[in-house]
Amino acid sequence: MTELHLHNLTFERQGFSLELSTVLPKGSRTLLVGASGAGKSTLLSLLAGFLMPKRGQIVWEGRNIEDLPPQKRPLTLLFQDHNLFPHLSAWNNVALGLKPSLKVNAEEKDKIQDILEKVGIYTLRERYPHELSGGERQRVALARSLLRETPLLLLDEPLGPLGPGLRKDMLDLLSTVCDEFQLTLILTTHQPEEAMSLTDHMLFLEEGKIIEEGKPLHLLKAPTHPLLRAYLGNRSV
């Protein structure tokens, strides 16, 4: 069973409820789309273990993971902001992915160097977060998540703080690392048309429910559901 299976995943809080089931194959790249408050971030938090479902199951490769604490789940969630500790250099922020004590041996140092080179920020390793641009900070956070070698990568609005040029660079980089590390990717964005080239699957959420599911190109090009059409407005491709 090489897939992520969400079975009747239910969550309720303060007038909001989420209830959904879906299957995402291993290695797939899923685009999570929906208006603000539709439940995208809630779903990512449930997957990452920051919120606990009221009922339902999260199954990864045949194993239930909904009761596991965040650090034991086979995934990394990157946030839109505050992914880095401001008082640590880029190198140390990445090294935390290996050892919270930051006492890394020579082999681990090589590993960190490799990852930093892969995401293109090795030369910036001594810089602190406030000395890096938004795109560079995202790359540092991505490097750390790659270092953790978790098979699932969840990205909450990774393109949000970036300008148009940097968004393209980030998408290219994500595509490269997903291929190389064989990652299963789930990402949320308010610019679905931009992330279309990176992803092969799309979920459209509204009020905590999956309204539409399918190929991004197909759904974005010819949206049939009125809610999806309303969400996309004149942006359909």
Add this chain to the structure above:
Amino acid sequence: MSYAFYVFWFTVKQSILSVLFTVPIGGLIARALVWNHTWLPARLCLKVLGLPFITPALVGILGFIALFSAFFNVYSLSGIIMAHVVFFSPFVAHYMINAWRFIPEEHYRLASQLHFSSAHILYFVELPQLRKALLEVSWICFCLFLNSFTLIMVLGGGPQKTTLSMAIYQSLFFFYDPEEGFKFGSLQFLLTLSLIFLTCLFKVRPSGKSLKTPSFPPLTAPFQRPLVWAALLLIFSPIVAVIFPSFKAAPMALQNPLLWQSLGASLSTSIWVGPLSVLLAMALVSTQSVFGKPLATLYFLLPPTLIGTLLFFLSLKTPYIPSTFFLGVMQILYILPFSYSLLVSPHRSVKETYGPIALSLGLSRLQSFLLVEWPLLKKPIATALGMSCALSIGNFASLAFFENSGAPGLTKLLYEQMGRHFNEGMVTAFLLLIFCYFLYQLPQWILKTHDRTASA
């Protein structure tokens, strides 16, 4: 070593030692409360964290003596330090919890993804962000302990345990030696000036914001829940230690006419001191006076004895002014920084949000106050008023310096009873406590306040 130097050294020593114990304990309590903020006892603790603040110091000290005098000599340096820990660690916790809000929730989530231990979270997530607040609160506590008056007056005193504040008071009122009082007063004045200078240098600007807990998911670490229970014990035990014994002594103590006269005297002062302090604070806040900002720091910088001594010498030169006037002025000077701190942030927020709309609608100053500011500031004004009245009735330092008209006032009576009529003192303390909390709540009941600023 000269006596003056010894007094100075003891003042600084007891402050440093008290800070070294109070701040880490308060910080740990804050951490336990923040980490367990959804747990019922922690929620209760967060609600009552401000209680020691409006509890009259003398009542707390009486409870402290009743609780701990059986275990060790409370009239000692260790007694002073322990009392500081009991009364001020909730204040430290309150201060630190507000600082916790500036740690992004994502950092805790990151920490749990990266399998950080509690120590790693402290080192990587919390300390870097809380360092400034920790230094600030340590400095504020240091200044408060340097200026401690009521606590040292009860637990200290005597040549071995005298602080500058006490030395001034003893010179003026026990030895009737104004020259010696002036000498110590000058020393305290210099010390206060140095503290003001250092406060400006360190840019310590305490905020009067109400308590807000962060919203990140609760975390767990060993010993935190017992710490929450310990904090609750710390807050309630001195109060409970006063309440229960007072029931036994009440039938006799309540027949003492001096008790009721003192209550009347205290109430008659607090009903004009409280509102006047709030009015002055409102005036400073709404005129955005240049005195406002430094005023907010005076509560920990200005020693009550220094104000008392200055007013005392002034009263000697102006015998035609009744002592009640100086008593009121001393209380207002003590209370004003607190009222100001409570009002300045809500007023600024209302002004910034609705000021331009009021201006564009052509509302006059009065219309703007009646239609916009008053409805939105009713709650903080009621809180400031309640706090001012409660602080006035519970204030001891002013009564130690100036006679009330007719009767000694409740705190002075309580101080006198602590020596000889301990059980009667319990009843006085309980009565003081009741009126203190009643006065604190009364403006909020009368004005029927509920928070409208949050939804506005």
